């Protein structure tokens with residue numbers, strides 16, 4: 082960090098320390114990019130020990146349930162051409178990951194690349210794994226509206242952040258005082274959906290100082306007894322979101338109940354294609370049923386994603402579970418808490 086930035090960071094940390102004196106404050110963020118920036122830049126080491134920042138269900142790959150991994154593995158085994166983001170490749174399903182599956186599997190950077198593969202191979206069936214939160218759903222919607230070829234379909238694995246936050250608050254198990262909201266998601270979806278929650282919330286950007294400032298605003302709200310949605314990322318987020326993207330999502334998707342890894346089925350927390358676009362739904366097209374099978378591995382991902390355990394609480398962390406030989410999804414994705422802590426250290 083340049084010297085002037087270091088001074089600003091220290092000054093913000095000192096203000097947080099002063100504000101939080103005598104109180105235990107636990108804040109959750111719901112974004113893999115926030116965890117990456119927090120851990121890599123050592124933000125936790127600047128905070129007083131009574132201010133704890135935990136990661137919630139903010140990594141889209143980590144919350145993709147085993148049942149969906151099993152489904153895409155099954156399609157690969159059937160001989161379909163599979164297109165996926167690299168992050169998903171090693172995520173374990175019940176029996177296997179895509180990495181350990183013999184099949185025609187392509188790593189792509191975008192959904193449009195998988196549509197290109199479908200167009201170039203009209204005699205083959207191409208399936209894309211469409212994971213991501215509100216941030217990536219507009220691209221999926223745009224592709225559907227653009228009319229992909231008939232040999233293209235996808236497993237729609239998009240999930241919505243506010244219903245997961247609502248579920249977490251209803252459980253009360255993480256004993257949270259506030260949320261640092263994901264800047265990328267709010268750039269698309271805006272901030273209105275978060276106004277329903279009676280807790281302090283601050284939308285934050287991704288530079289270390291932006292995150293520290295967001296944490297300062299949150300701690301201030303907690304101490305002053307306010308519960309508002311504040312925006313510390315005004316250069317990107319408008320409260321109404323990106324209207325063009327939202328309109329496309331509304332045209333293509335219906336909201337549905339969906340399973341999350343580490344959670345039960347959360348009501349209204351996912352997207353499914355509207356009936357007129359169901360021909361692009363791979364699960365329907367190939368008659369695949371999602372089945373969640375319980376498998377005991379000793380992995381604590383479920384509890385880490387709910388903010389009640391840290392990666393280092395897991396006995397397998399850095400021993401039986403490493404990025405190239407992951408036991409759980411949180412060690413796979415570059416946005417997963419275990420993978421980030423393994424790479425950059427705990428930095429508390």
Ligand code: SF4
Pocket residue numbers: 379380381382385392395396397398399402403407408409410411412413419
């Ligand atoms: Fe799961 Fe591995 Fe993280 Fe343990 S270290 S919680 S096994 S992903």
